[in-house]
Amino acid sequence: MSTNRTFTMIKPDAVANGHIGSIINDITNAGFKIIALKYTKLTDETAGQFYAVHAERPFYKDLVSFMSSGPIVAAILEKDNAIEDFRKLIGATNPAEAAEGTIRQKYAKSIDANAVHGSDSDENAEIEGNFFFKADERF
Ligand code: IDP
Numbered sequence: 001m002s003t004n005r006t007f008t009m010i011k012p013d014a015v016a017n018g019h020i021g022s023i024i025n026d027i028t029n030a031g032f033k034i035i036a037l038k039y040t041k042l043t044d045e046t047a048g049q050f051y052a053v054h055a056e057r058p059f060y061k062d063l064v065s066f067m068s069s070g071p072i073v074a075a076i077l078e079k080d081n082a083i084e085d086f087r088k089l090i091g092a093t094n095p096a097e098a099a100e101g102t103i104r105q106k107y108a109k110s111i112d113a114n115a116v117h118g119s120d121s122d123e124n125a126e127i128e129g130n131f132f133f134k135a136d137e138r139f
Helices: 012-016 020-029 044-050 060-067 082-090 103-107 122-132
Strands: 005-010 033-040 072-078 116-118
Touching (some): 005 122, 012 060, 012 072, 020 103, 033 122, 072 082, 082 122
Antiparallel strands (some): 005 072
């Protein structure tokens, strides 16, 4: 059953390039409600844990070092059909292939520094949200 929730991160490239406000604006304008929000920074260790599912992929090391290279914004978002609608809003993994008007098309420059994360399933949204937020940090 759908939880109507997803988890996102504004990645270090988008934070460094000054896009936090614009991205949150796009997210709320698309009808997502913010349930939890945090400005934080991953370490090599916590980024490695978060992306453990990709440990066998060739880009894993680069991904972990990129995701711990600077601050990020983490958030839990709520909306009907949240997982699918949010993935539509952010666009394809490779910004060169992302549809016009999507967050990655507007704010990302490369497949590794692609501005935002979006959960790919209800199960992962739950796991990823729990990685960053305790019960008393959700509203
Ligand atoms: P997604 O973020 O669109 O769900 P995934 O395939 O789950 O894409 O990959 C997770 C993250 O790993 C991507 O957002 C991107 O930052 C990075 N990544 C994926 N494929 C590549 C690649 O071929 N080279 C470098 N980084 C990649």
